[in-house]
Amino acid sequence: MALRGSLFPAGWLFGIAFLAWxxxxxxxxxxLTGIMMLVGGLIVQEKEESEPKAVPAAPxxxxxxxxxxxxxPVEDVAPTYPYDRLPSECKQCGGPIRGHDVQxxxxxxxxxxxxxxxxxxx
Numbered sequence: 001m002a003l004r005g006s007l008f009p010a011g012w013l014f015g016i017a018f019l020a021w022x023x024x025x026x027x028x029x030x031x032l033t034g035i036m037m038l039v040g041g042l043i044v045q046e047k048e049e050s051e052p053k054a055v056p057a058a059p060x061x062x063x064x065x066x067x068x069x070x071x072x073p074v075e076d077v078a079p080t081y082p083y084d085r086l087p088s089e090c091k092q093c094g095g096p097i098r099g100h101d102v103q104x105x106x107x108x109x110x111x112x113x114x115x116x117x118x119x120x121x122x
Contacts, residue, residue, distance in 0.1 A: 008043060011036055079107045085121040086110060092117040 015032040019025055083099035090097055095114035102110040102119065110119045 008036070008040060011039060079104075081107060081110075082121065087119060087122055090115060090117055090119065 019028040019032065081104050086097050086099055088097060089095060090112040093112060093115040095112060101113040103113060104110050112119055
């Protein structure tokens with residue numbers, strides 16, 4: 001292999017010497033260039049075929065580490081209303097009061113569903 005690599009520059013030297021000896025410069029330099037390109041291509045091709053191609057190593061799989069999941073306790077969001085403390089009827093309009101019909105302003109205050117009056121809890 002090293003011998004073929006050293007023959008390439010020697011080919012140029014002998015080719016130029018031949019052209020100078022025969023005084024055949026004009027078409028001879030084109031022919032010499034073509035021949036040397038072919039020889040150079042063959043040397044490179046043979047060099048690539050003789051060298052084993054390195055197969056890239058597959059990356060090692062990294063272990064997947066799961067972060068611990070912190071679950072917040074769910075709080076009872078729904079407020080508790082004192083349905084048992086509601087009056088049976090509105091003192092302003094006289095409408096019947098039922099726990100699921102009233103509009104609660106806060107956990108201690110409710111409004112009449114008919115007239116909107118503030119109900120006094122018992």
